[in-house]
Amino acid sequence: MCYNDHMQYDILTIFPHIFDSYLNESILKRAQKNKLIKANIHNFRDFATDKHHTVDDKPYGGGPGMLLKIEPIYKCLKSIKRKKNSKVILLTPKGETFNQAAAKRLSKLDQLILVCGHYEGFDERIRKFVDEQISIGDYVLTGGEIPAMAVIDAVTRLLPGVLGDENSPHDETFSKHPTYIEYPHYTRPENFKGMKVPKVLLSGNHKKIQAWRLKNAKIRKA
Numbered sequence: 001m002c003y004n005d006h007m008q009y010d011i012l013t014i015f016p017h018i019f020d021s022y023l024n025e026s027i028l029k030r031a032q033k034n035k036l037i038k039a040n041i042h043n044f045r046d047f048a049t050d051k052h053h054t055v056d057d058k059p060y061g062g063g064p065g066m067l068l069k070i071e072p073i074y075k076c077l078k079s080i081k082r083k084k085n086s087k088v089i090l091l092t093p094k095g096e097t098f099n100q101a102a103a104k105r106l107s108k109l110d111q112l113i114l115v116c117g118h119y120e121g122f123d124e125r126i127r128k129f130v131d132e133q134i135s136i137g138d139y140v141l142t143g144g145e146i147p148a149m150a151v152i153d154a155v156t157r158l159l160p161g162v163l164g165d166e167n168s169p170h171d172e173t174f175s176k177h178p179t180y181i182e183y184p185h186y187t188r189p190e191n192f193k194g195m196k197v198p199k200v201l202l203s204g205n206h207k208k209i210q211a212w213r214l215k216n217a218k219i220r221k222a
C-alpha cells in the first residue's frame with residue numbers, strides 16, 4: 001500500500017498546531033503509519049503577501065468581528081496539487097449537516113481539501129471555489145478545525161484496512177441505516193454493583209448471541 005492509492009487530507013487553517021495531537025494518537029496515527037491516509041496541513045497565513053501576513057479584515061458595512069480574506073485562502077487552494085478524485089470542502093455552520101452517509105460518500109474519494117474558517121467566518125466569495133459546504137451540527141464553534149477533525153475521523157474509520165477488525169464499521173450505529181442504533185456491549189466484570197451482563201453473552205452460543213444482538217439493536221425514532 002502507498003500514499004498515492006489512499007486518502008489524502010489537505011487542511012487549510014491559520015492554527016495548524018490544533019491538529020498536532022489529534023492526528024498523532026490512536027487510529028489516525030496508525031492509519032498514517034500504515035500509509036492508509038496522509039494529512040498535509042497548510043497555513044494559509046503563509047499565502048498572505050503583506051508584511052504582517054494579514055489574513056483577516058473588517059466586514060464591509062460594519063458589524064462585529066473580523067472576516068477571513070479571500071486572497072490567502074484562494075492562493076493556498078491553488079497551490080495544492082489536486083488528485084483526480086478530490087473535493088474542496090468548506091467547514092461552515094451554514095452547510096449541509098454531516099452524517100454517516102456523507103462520511104461514507106466522502107470515503108470513496110482520494111483527496112479531501114478541508115477549509116477551516118475562524119473569527120466571523122469567510123468573505124462570502126470563497127464559496128465559489130469549493131465543491132461542498134459541511135456543518136457538523138446546528139451550533140457555532142470558534143473555528144473549522146474541530147469540524148475538519150470530525151470529518152477526517154469519521155471518514156478514516158471507513159477506509160479499508162483502518163480498523164483492526166474489518167467487520168466493526170458494519171454493525172456500528174448509523175451503519176445500516178440513518179436511524180440504526182447498535183446493540184449494547186459489555187466487558188468484565190460480569191457483575192458490577194448488582195448489574196449483571198446478560199447471560200446469553202456468556203453462553204458461547206454464537207447463534208443465540210447474534211439473535212440477542214439483532215433483538216437489542218434499535219431504530220431511533222425520528
Ligand SMILES: C[S@@+](CC[C@H](N)C(=O)[O-])C[C@H]1O[C@@H](n2cnc3c(N)ncnc32)[C@H](O)[C@@H]1O
Nearest residue numbers: 091092093117120121135136140141143144147
Ligand atoms: C464563529 S464561526 C462563524 C460563524 C458565522 N459568523 C455564522 O454566523 O455563520 C467561525 C468558523 O468556525 C467554523 N464553524 C463553526 N461552527 C461550525 C459548524 N457547526 N460546522 C462547521 N464549521 C463550523 C466555520 O469554519 C466558521 O467560518
